[in-house]
Amino acid sequence: MQILNRFLNFVSDVLGAIAMLFLAFLMFGTTFDVVVRAITGSPITGVFEFTELALVMVVFLGAGWAHRGDAHIRVTILTDKLSSATRARVVALAWGIGALGVLILAIPATNEAIYSVSIREYRWGYVKIPIWWTKASLATGLWFAFIQMAVQSVQLFLFGEPAPNAAKTGTNRRQDL
Amino acid sequence: MDPTLAPYIAVALIYFLMALGAPVFAALALAGAAGIIMVEDFSFLMTRLKSISYATTAVYTLTIIPLFILMGSFAHHAQVGKKLFDVASRWVGHLPGGLAMAAILTSAGFAATSGSSVATAATVGSVAIPEMKKAGYEGSLSAGAVAAGGVLGVLIPPSVLLIFYAALTETSAGKMLVAGFLPGLLTAIVFMVGIYFIARRGSMRHAVTLRASWGEAVRETGKAWQVLVLFLVVMGGIYLGLVTPTEAGAVGAFVALIMLLMHRASWSGMMGRIVESFQSTINTTVMIMFTMIGAAVFSYFLTLIQVPNHLAEAVVGSGLPPYFIIAMLLLVFVPLGMFLDAFSMMVITIPIMFPTVQSLGFNPIWFGILAVKMCEIGLITPPVGLNCYVIAGIDRETPLPEIFRGALWFVLLEVITIMILFAFPVITTVLPDWMNS
Amino acid sequence: ATSLKFDSYVSDSAGPSWIDRWYLDELEKRTAGEVSIRRYWSGSLNKVGEHLGAVRDGTSEMTLIAPGYYQSELPVTRGLEWYFRMNRADALQKVCRDVYEQFDPLRAEWEERHRSKVLYWTNWNYAPLILRTPINSLEDIKGKRIRAYGVSADVVEALGGTAVAMAAPEVYQSLERGILDGVYGFDFVTAIAYKLHEIAPQFYDIGDGPHAPAATIMNKQVYDGLPDEVRKVSDEIVAEIYGGQFSAIYEEVLASYVKTAEAEGVTLSAISDEQKAMTKALVQPAQVNSWLEGTAKPAGIDGEEMQSLIDAAIQKYDPEATLKRPYEISQES
Ligand code: NA
Ligand code: NA
Numbered sequence: 001m002q003i004l005n006r007f008l009n010f011v012s013d014v015l016g017a018i019a020m021l022f023l024a025f026l027m028f029g030t031t032f033d034v035v036v037r038a039i040t041g042s043p044i045t046g047v048f049e050f051t052e053l054a055l056v057m058v059v060f061l062g063a064g065w066a067h068r069g070d071a072h073i074r075v076t077i078l079t080d081k082l083s084s085a086t087r088a089r090v091v092a093l094a095w096g097i098g099a100l101g102v103l104i105l106a107i108p109a110t111n112e113a114i115y116s117v118s119i120r121e122y123r124w125g126y127v128k129i130p131i132w133w134t135k136a137s138l139a140t141g142l143w144f145a146f147i148q149m150a151v152q153s154v155q156l157f158l159f160g161e162p163a164p165n166a167a168k169t170g171t172n173r174r175q176d177l
Numbered sequence: 178m179d180p181t182l183a184p185y186i187a188v189a190l191i192y193f194l195m196a197l198g199a200p201v202f203a204a205l206a207l208a209g210a211a212g213i214i215m216v217e218d219f220s221f222l223m224t225r226l227k228s229i230s231y232a233t234t235a236v237y238t239l240t241i242i243p244l245f246i247l248m249g250s251f252a253h254h255a256q257v258g259k260k261l262f263d264v265a266s267r268w269v270g271h272l273p274g275g276l277a278m279a280a281i282l283t284s285a286g287f288a289a290t291s292g293s294s295v296a297t298a299a300t301v302g303s304v305a306i307p308e309m310k311k312a313g314y315e316g317s318l319s320a321g322a323v324a325a326g327g328v329l330g331v332l333i334p335p336s337v338l339l340i341f342y343a344a345l346t347e348t349s350a351g352k353m354l355v356a357g358f359l360p361g362l363l364t365a366i367v368f369m370v371g372i373y374f375i376a377r378r379g380s381m382r383h384a385v386t387l388r389a390s391w392g393e394a395v396r397e398t399g400k401a402w403q404v405l406v407l408f409l410v411v412m413g414g415i416y417l418g419l420v421t422p423t424e425a426g427a428v429g430a431f432v433a434l435i436m437l438l439m440h441r442a443s444w445s446g447m448m449g450r451i452v453e454s455f456q457s458t459i460n461t462t463v464m465i466m467f468t469m470i471g472a473a474v475f476s477y478f479l480t481l482i483q484v485p486n487h488l489a490e491a492v493v494g495s496g497l498p499p500y501f502i503i504a505m506l507l508l509v510f511v512p513l514g515m516f517l518d519a520f521s522m523m524v525i526t527i528p529i530m531f532p533t534v535q536s537l538g539f540n541p542i543w544f545g546i547l548a549v550k551m552c553e554i555g556l557i558t559p560p561v562g563l564n565c566y567v568i569a570g571i572d573r574e575t576p577l578p579e580i581f582r583g584a585l586w587f588v589l590l591e592v593i594t595i596m597i598l599f600a601f602p603v604i605t606t607v608l609p610d611w612m613n614s
Numbered sequence: 615a616t617s618l619k620f621d622s623y624v625s626d627s628a629g630p631s632w633i634d635r636w637y638l639d640e641l642e643k644r645t646a647g648e649v650s651i652r653r654y655w656s657g658s659l660n661k662v663g664e665h666l667g668a669v670r671d672g673t674s675e676m677t678l679i680a681p682g683y684y685q686s687e688l689p690v691t692r693g694l695e696w697y698f699r700m701n702r703a704d705a706l707q708k709v710c711r712d713v714y715e716q717f718d719p720l721r722a723e724w725e726e727r728h729r730s731k732v733l734y735w736t737n738w739n740y741a742p743l744i745l746r747t748p749i750n751s752l753e754d755i756k757g758k759r760i761r762a763y764g765v766s767a768d769v770v771e772a773l774g775g776t777a778v779a780m781a782a783p784e785v786y787q788s789l790e791r792g793i794l795d796g797v798y799g800f801d802f803v804t805a806i807a808y809k810l811h812e813i814a815p816q817f818y819d820i821g822d823g824p825h826a827p828a829a830t831i832m833n834k835q836v837y838d839g840l841p842d843e844v845r846k847v848s849d850e851i852v853a854e855i856y857g858g859q860f861s862a863i864y865e866e867v868l869a870s871y872v873k874t875a876e877a878e879g880v881t882l883s884a885i886s887d888e889q890k891a892m893t894k895a896l897v898q899p900a901q902v903n904s905w906l907e908g909t910a911k912p913a914g915i916d917g918e919e920m921q922s923l924i925d926a927a928i929q930k931y932d933p934e935a936t937l938k939r940p941y942e943i944s945q946e947s
Contacts, residue, residue, distance in 0.1 A: 101203025418792030
């Protein structure tokens with residue numbers, strides 16, 4: 001149990017760290033492009049084409065952190081009124097639904113990724129930028145998010161809600177907000 | 178399966194799944210999926226969903242979302258946003274609901290740099306909500322104010338949505354942009370007046386700052402030089418032609434990072450602050466984009482069975498008197514706005530509506546601004562209201578239904594604004610007409 | 615009765631949409647209720663980049679495909695993309711049709727790989743070089759920042775300009791703010807519809823010939839499953855499109871957009887024949903060779919054979935073609 005959770009946290013940290021690099025690229029790369037263009041008159045080849053791929057990486061590799069940080073919006077106003085034991089069951093169901101929602105995206109995205117890799121797909125634009133690796137990462141991120149939500153659902157169902165703070169370890173919650 | 182029942186079942190499913198506490202993106206995706214299966218079949222669904230996650234996220238203009246959130250987060254740690262908000266509250270903070278008014282003013286200022294409603298709501302929200310909380314403001318109203326303030330993002334130029342309308346209808350893009358300015362200001366004023374009246378009753382009544390003298394207000398404005406720098410970098414960069422709005426987001430985030438690095442009080446634990454900014458930006462971005470994917474699935478379903486087309490066609494063919502037709506066309510956006518995003522609504526309905534608007538002899542720019550405003554209301558109405566989701570992501574203590582409840586006041590104020598714009602077209606047309614001469 | 619979905623990534627007023635709408639209307643009319651078609655414009659059903667997959671996999675039945683968006687999926691078709699090789703858009707349409715019939719790998723790319731039948735070839739008529747400020751000669755292009763991608767970027771770079779990739783929604787505001795000096799590769803009709811001329815009113819005919827080809831396609835299984843009657847009607851309509859309807863529709867559209875453009879302050883000009891020849895030498899045969907080397911060879915396509923078929927078809931159709939360029943239309947009136 002502990003080991004499983006620790007493993008999931010480890011994976012989400014690895015994927016999240018990569019997502020962070022891509023977010024840093026969005027900021028630094030674009031700024032650098034603007035500066036170079038202002039000085040030399042020409043942009044850096046490929047920054048534009050790469051930008052939207054970076055967004056894909058941020059979103060799908062960052063999905064693990066988002067789940068751990070409880071970032072997905074849920075309506076809890078009704079479930080909050082339930083008794084603790086019943087609530088655990090209902091919230092388990094809610095995350096089961098979340099897992100199902102990700103699953104119906106993950107399966108077809110995997111087919112798309114296999115096709116994309118098989119044709120070594122690249123993006124339209126001024127330069128040829130391969131995109132197959134982003135589609136593969138996208139599918140990976142979705143499968144990981146599915147596993148996280150499914151595991152959370154099963155754990156809630158079997159063991160009930162953890163102590164208030166335990167569920168919120170890991171990533172940020174802006175305490176000062 | 179009777180296909181005419183499918184949309185009702187799918188909509189009911191959204192509410193049911195949300196009530197169970199399922200993540201919003203999953204409720205939307207599954208309800209949309211159920212709808213698609215009802216009118217087509219499961220294998221059709223699986224085929225359609227192959228590329229939807231990629232096509233919804235690999236969009237250059239959406240990169241503005243994490244960049245502006247990141248800028249907001251750095252600025253927050255460097256206490257830049259707080260200063261901007263301080264300035265605004267120095268001017269209006271002593272009034273009932275003054276801090277909420279300050280949030281609206283800040284939104285209007287930020288809207289002049291950003292072309293996106295969501296980015297405006299996210300940035301201003303992360304600055305203003307903590308301050309309003311501290312002052313004991315009611316969660317629903319303060320969250321609602323910031324969510325609603327976000328809609329100024331696409332009215333006050335720059336604005337991708339105004340350009341988009343111009344391209345769809347082949348009206349002048351330059352005039353559309355200019356036309357958004359006064360209605361944007363009017364919206365801000367109506368919001369502030371509305372807040373004044375709403376706040377006279379509730380917990381927002383308290384004056385949190387003492388009335389500042391004009392001199393002090395001006396001096397305080399001078400102290401917030403960082404705000405001025407950020408404002409100049411972002412807005413100046415756009416207006417001087419150095420950067421596109423998306424690039425401005427990146428440069429703004431970079432400058433805010435420099436400010437954070439130079440902010441002496443933040444030196445201890447700096448690395449933690451930077452990582453935290455990145456993490457919270459990633460989390461909010463994931464939440465927004467997942468929700469957009471869920472909404473894309475649902476919106477595909479509604480588009481597939483041509484719900485928006487049928488609504489628009491029904492009004493166009495109704496044979497009502499001209500002004501009544503325009504009013505009905507605008508009302509079509511209310512039910513659509515509950516589920517669809519502004520771009521989808523425009524793409525589907527404007528080509529159907531526009532020939533009628535033209536043949537009845539109405540000013541296309543005037544109608545465009547009204548349509549954009551109607552589309553924007555969708556951002557703050559349940560069940561799919563992206564601005565409210567963003568605020569819920571920032572303010573974890575106020576439940577989503579509370580935020581929608583708070584935003585409802587602003588829907589009302591939006592309706593008042595739209596009625597004013599409807600009755601006095603000159604507010605919209607004066608600037609573009611003036612451009613002509 | 616047959617219900618079909620036509621799903622286009624562009625708006626119903628974009629260049630090729632005028633041809634597509636005529637085909638769809640005629641198909642409905644001439645089959646007298648047997649065929650009905652739901653139309654989705656501006657990427658309202660599927661998003662840009664998803665349309666080929668949608669028709670291949672059968673979630674949509676018909677669509678318009680611009681090969682530039684599917685570079686790795688349509689390597690053979692991209693051999694039809696060039697500038698500075700011929701003069702007339704109506705000839706380009708027939709060139710594409712002939713090569714599709716004669717060159718098996720091109721047909722196989724559509725009918726086997728993407729399980730789609732090309733109903734008819736179409737194209738974006740003409741794409742002027744659009745600039746904010748007038749130029750005296752092509753020398754003045756040097757250092758200018760011009761929005762372009764794919765083969766149009768090759769032309770901009772060959773002329774010494776800087777090709778800038780940019781998302782379409784940002785183009786207008788970037789011209790306005792001076793981030794861009796111009797745009798190349800936007801067809802004339804779309805440029806006017808997007809009101810780019812409000813900021814960049816200098817339109818130059820640089821002798822580049824017709825702008826990129828596109829194909830209107832139908833899922834092959836759906837096509838094969840249509841009643842014989844319907845397929846016969848479709849064939850008739852397609853024959854009329856190739857037989858002069860394409861030119862007739864575009865002539866009218868171009869004439870009306872030239873009128874709008876001139877009324878709204880556009881200056882249509884052309885560079886000298888000498889300069890056209892100079893530009894042509896900069897772009898061709900380098901552009902075709904880069905397709906031969908960079909795309910055809912790695913994909914195992916006999917590019918030389920395809921290009922010689924193209925040359926023959928150009929010889930055959932270009933001299934007799936009639937569809938005038940916007941500049942020529944403006945000279946007549
Ligand atoms: Na704006
Ligand atoms: Na809504």
